[in-house]
Amino acid sequence: MTKFMDVHHNMVGITEEDLRAAHMADLAIQAEESVHFEQAWADPEAGVVYCLSEAPSKEAVQRIHERAGHLADEIHPLPLIV
């Protein structure tokens, strides 16, 4: 299992409710791909959302996001953590 940071752009004006609903949609199905979404953060002014997860692959993360209706624009494996 590897940590991943995925990034969603073009999210200007996202609200706490939007972020929570999107995160809950991921959590509801994440086990089907052995993904665990740990945290999500948003900067509504710049329109960027970051999601931290632990998953078997980048593709597994994207499959969950795709099925939940919000494809990630970038997904980065994070082999280095301090």
Place this chain on the structure above:
Amino acid sequence: MTKFMDVHHNMVGITEEDLRAAHMADLAIQAEESVHFEQAWADPEAGVVYCLSEAPSKEAVQRIHERAGHLADEIHPLPLIV
């Protein structure tokens, strides 16, 4: 205090030692700006580093990174967290 995610680009090939040294340089002086760096993650292949902090302002985060020798390319306040 607000959470911030800052991003450093052009870090292709960064090693665990590099990341640790940079993080330690931040930690050594962070209290002077009331910043607390919580975690840093790197994707050495894409050359991107993410740092999560709690700080009084974006400028305080950047002042620490600047004095430690590694200006951030982006600094995002994170008012929304789930």
